[in-house]
Amino acid sequence: MKRTKIVDLLKSDAPAGKVLIKGWVRTRRDSKDFSFIEINDGSCLKNMQVLADAALPNYEEIKKLTTGSAAAVAGDMIASQGKGQQWELRAENIEIIGIAPETYPLQKKRHTDEFLRTIAHLRPRTNKYGAAFRIRSEAAYSIHKFFKDRGFRCLHSPILTGSDCEGAGELFQVTSLNLDSVPKKEGKPDYARDFFGKPANLTVSGQLSAEMFALALGDVYTFGPTFRAENSNTRRHAAEFWMAEPEMAFCDISENMDLAEELIRYLTRHIMEECAEDIALFAQFVDKTLMQTLENIASSEYVRLPYTQAVEILNGSGKKFEYEAAFGKDLQSEHERYLTEKHFEKPVIVYDYPKSIKPFYMRLNDDGTTVAAMDVLVPGIGEIIGGSQREERLEVLQARMKEIGLSQELYWWYLDSRRFGTVPHSGFGLGFERFLMLVTGIGNIRDVIPFPRTPGSIEF
Ligand code: 4AD
Ligand code: MG
Numbered sequence: 176m177k178r179t180k181i182v183d184l185l186k187s188d189a190p191a192g193k194v195l196i197k198g199w200v201r202t203r204r205d206s207k208d209f210s211f212i213e214i215n216d217g218s219c220l221k222n223m224q225v226l227a228d229a230a231l232p233n234y235e236e237i238k239k240l241t242t243g244s245a246a247a248v249a250g251d252m253i254a255s256q257g258k259g260q261q262w263e264l265r266a267e268n269i270e271i272i273g274i275a276p277e278t279y280p281l282q283k284k285r286h287t288d289e290f291l292r293t294i295a296h297l298r299p300r301t302n303k304y305g306a307a308f309r310i311r312s313e314a315a316y317s318i319h320k321f322f323k324d325r326g327f328r329c330l331h332s333p334i335l336t337g338s339d340c341e342g343a344g345e346l347f348q349v350t351s352l353n354l355d356s357v358p359k360k361e362g363k364p365d366y367a368r369d370f371f372g373k374p375a376n377l378t379v380s381g382q383l384s385a386e387m388f389a390l391a392l393g394d395v396y397t398f399g400p401t402f403r404a405e406n407s408n409t410r411r412h413a414a415e416f417w418m419a420e421p422e423m424a425f426c427d428i429s430e431n432m433d434l435a436e437e438l439i440r441y442l443t444r445h446i447m448e449e450c451a452e453d454i455a456l457f458a459q460f461v462d463k464t465l466m467q468t469l470e471n472i473a474s475s476e477y478v479r480l481p482y483t484q485a486v487e488i489l490n491g492s493g494k495k496f497e498y499e500a501a502f503g504k505d506l507q508s509e510h511e512r513y514l515t516e517k518h519f520e521k522p523v524i525v526y527d528y529p530k531s532i533k534p535f536y537m538r539l540n541d542d543g544t545t546v547a548a549m550d551v552l553v554p555g556i557g558e559i560i561g562g563s564q565r566e567e568r569l570e571v572l573q574a575r576m577k578e579i580g581l582s583q584e585l586y587w588w589y590l591d592s593r594r595f596g597t598v599p600h601s602g603f604g605l606g607f608e609r610f611l612m613l614v615t616g617i618g619n620i621r622d623v624i625p626f627p628r629t630p631g632s633i634e635f
Contacts, residue, residue: 176194184262185223192252195247195249199243199300200212200241201214201283207229209226209227210238211227212246214246217300219309220452225263226265231268242275249267252265295627295635299625302456307453307611310453311611314611317445318607328393331397332385333381333384336375336377339379340534345379378402380418381420385421385422390600396419396422397420401416401417407630410619411508422602423602424600425598426600427599428538430601431549435562435603439553440473454614465616481526483527485525489513506550511557512554521554524552527540528545529545530545547564556613565602569590569594
């Protein structure tokens, strides 16, 4: 008999008849003539209640099914007499697959997030993390769906690169040289003898590749892992995180903002509809205001605010910030959150940042001091999207690269795109984990990543 998923059994309108389920025991309650066993197979939040009659031939074995043990149950779906579930499974055969001894760390009590991080290999078996990672899966699917429905092509940009898109120097270097005896030339590592013949690193963004493909296929997006050796131990930074990066040819900053807004609204609505049961868990136990926040994100029109005005609002707020807000300084998380949570109480798109705090590829505005950058800020998180219109004018781009000391030789291919049929184009990057924090109310990025990588932590 083929295994059926519990999610499919519980949503059916009538009892499904004879079925086979396989999963892990959450609890077992014994009475005189039978036992109730709660089984979860990870397909949904709810457990299947199994009724095991004492007359079953291996009943003594069945009574050894401890929390965490795996079992296969064949039987009949029937209407449940008890409260809490519509259907239950009357077992005709229970096969014990794997026993979990009492040392199983997930006993029936609330565990802290900090403790669960130390057993990241088991935490998806809890209600909270099962829900979080089902939502993560659905969100990944909805990103592809959003772009597919709008005619974007999916681009697999390289993970190994020789460039630093963001220019922030937060690179994980990749080498096949023996670090115990690095070959040297004039006192420095001889990269000519390294695997690629020059320094290499893990990508911090797929954008530069996406630009090349947007300038050929029109609308493209990348969705994959990116890596940053930022040594900041905050609740919203990870060393390995995923980004969805659309790039559009013949597109200016304002259309770019339209797409960013549409994307966040769409993804949020999709998760509210497709993951209603899992989201309800977070609304009940993690963040009581979650449903309100999600409705706000999915329905409101986002504020669009030039950076200079953002600075004025912050300075006029009367609020004491840890860091000062001033033209030429990047907005800190506390500033971002003040704007979106307190001042506007909805998502805010800040645009036209000073060029001095932004990467080389952003389009210079006519004022000569700001660039066509845009960041989307949302309540509880701050920056969730960073993007810009790209500098498509060869001379302006070259001058900018010179100004900040970026090698034009290294980026010859990037400059080529401005030599041959250059066009205005724009794009942005959505921090996938930050989006997951937004829709679940989970406060720490470590808890929306299956196996998080942060400074000093690479276990699992
Ligand atoms: O603003 P960022 O650095 O933009 C880029 O990388 C552009 N190349 C994207 C583009 O235009 N195609 O990063 C984009 C988003 C941020 O808004 C944030 O949500 C997320 O990526 N992000 C991080 N998320 C988790 N951990 C980190 N260390 C992150 N750094 C950025
Ligand atoms: Mg940014």
